[in-house]
Amino acid sequence: DTSSCLASSPKSFPPPGSSLSCLGPDSSSPRSPRPALASGPNSRKQVTLLPPFLSDQAQKVQALGTFYLFCQATGPADIRFIWEKNRHALETCVPMQTHALPDGRAHALSWLRDTIQETTEYSCSVLSSAGNQTSKVHITVMRHEALQQEKWSQELATWRAVAGEHDRLMQGWRKAWESCSKDTF
Numbered sequence: 001d002t003s004s005c006l007a008s009s010p011k012s013f014p015p016p017g018s019s020l021s022c023l024g025p026d027s028s029s030p031r032s033p034r035p036a037l038a039s040g041p042n043s044r045k046q047v048t049l050l051p052p053f054l055s056d057q058a059q060k061v062q063a064l065g066t067f068y069l070f071c072q073a074t075g076p077a078d079i080r081f082i083w084e085k086n087r088h089a090l091e092t093c094v095p096m097q098t099h100a101l102p103d104g105r106a107h108a109l110s111w112l113r114d115t116i117q118e119t120t121e122y123s124c125s126v127l128s129s130a131g132n133q134t135s136k137v138h139i140t141v142m143r144h145e146a147l148q149q150e151k152w153s154q155e156l157a158t159w160r161a162v163a164g165e166h167d168r169l170m171q172g173w174r175k176a177w178e179s180c181s182k183d184t185f
Contacts, residue, residue, distance in 0.1 A: 022093045022094070022096070046076065046130030046131060047073060047076070047079060047126055047131045047132065048075065048133070049072070049124075049126055049133045049134075049135050050073055050074065053137075054071065054122060054123070054124055054135040055136065055137050057069055057070065058137070058139055059138075059139065059140065060140045060142050061116065061139055061140075061142070062141070062142060063116070063117050063142075064115045064116075064117060065115060066113060066115050067113075067114065067115070069111065069114070069124070069137070070109065070110070070112075071083075071109070071110045071124035071126070072107065072109040072110070073107075073108050073126040073133070074101065074105055074106065074107050074108075075105060075108075075128040075130055075131075076105060076106070076128045076129050077100070077104065077106045078129050079106055079127065079128040080096070080108070080127055080128070081094070081096055081108065081110040081124055081125065081126055081127070082124075082125045082127060083110070083112055083124055084122070084123045084124075085114075085120060085122055086120055087121070090112070094110055094111075094112050095111060096108060097109045108126070110124065112124075116139065118141055119138060119139065119140045119141055120138070120141075121136060121137070122136065122137050122139065123136040123137075124136075
């Protein structure tokens with residue numbers, strides 16, 4: 001039953017010609033065994049992970065701050081994803097949208113929403129009869145002190161900019177005031 005995943009999706013989702021499903025313990029697609037890599041020179045081209053890859057996405061997060069990771073691929077109509085967290089398959093519901101392409105292949109998109117307390121490795125594998133590909137990322141949790149220092153540095157830079165602008169305005173007012181005073185007296 002995927003209604004729990006579908007309930008939070010926008011009503012315009014999925015677009016015509018596509019389907020939205022849930023990856024997880026209730027998923028109808030088997031988790032194992034993974035399909036063997038197809039033989040032949042074109043086998044790696046038949047299933048393709050598309051950017052942005054996981055390594056291009058969230059690198060640092062706040063402890064218990066919500067973040068998202070996205071994984072998309074093209075391949076045969078049977079493509080599906082397996083998400084892993086610290087090398088263990090996720091047992092939670094992970095939405096996956098598939099859209100049929102004109103050439104008989106499919107485009108698939110999956111997105112993971114999570115919160116963590118410590119540095120964690122995520123991987124997204126796309127599996128198909130044509131082969132498999134995997135994208136990985138290590139997400140680091142920033143320490144509270146580092147966050148505070150970074151926040152203070154940003155605030156300090158903002159204050160410096162404001163103070164500099166204020167000083168420039170005051171110099172301009174002073175010149176204007178002095179010129180007015182000379183003209184008046």
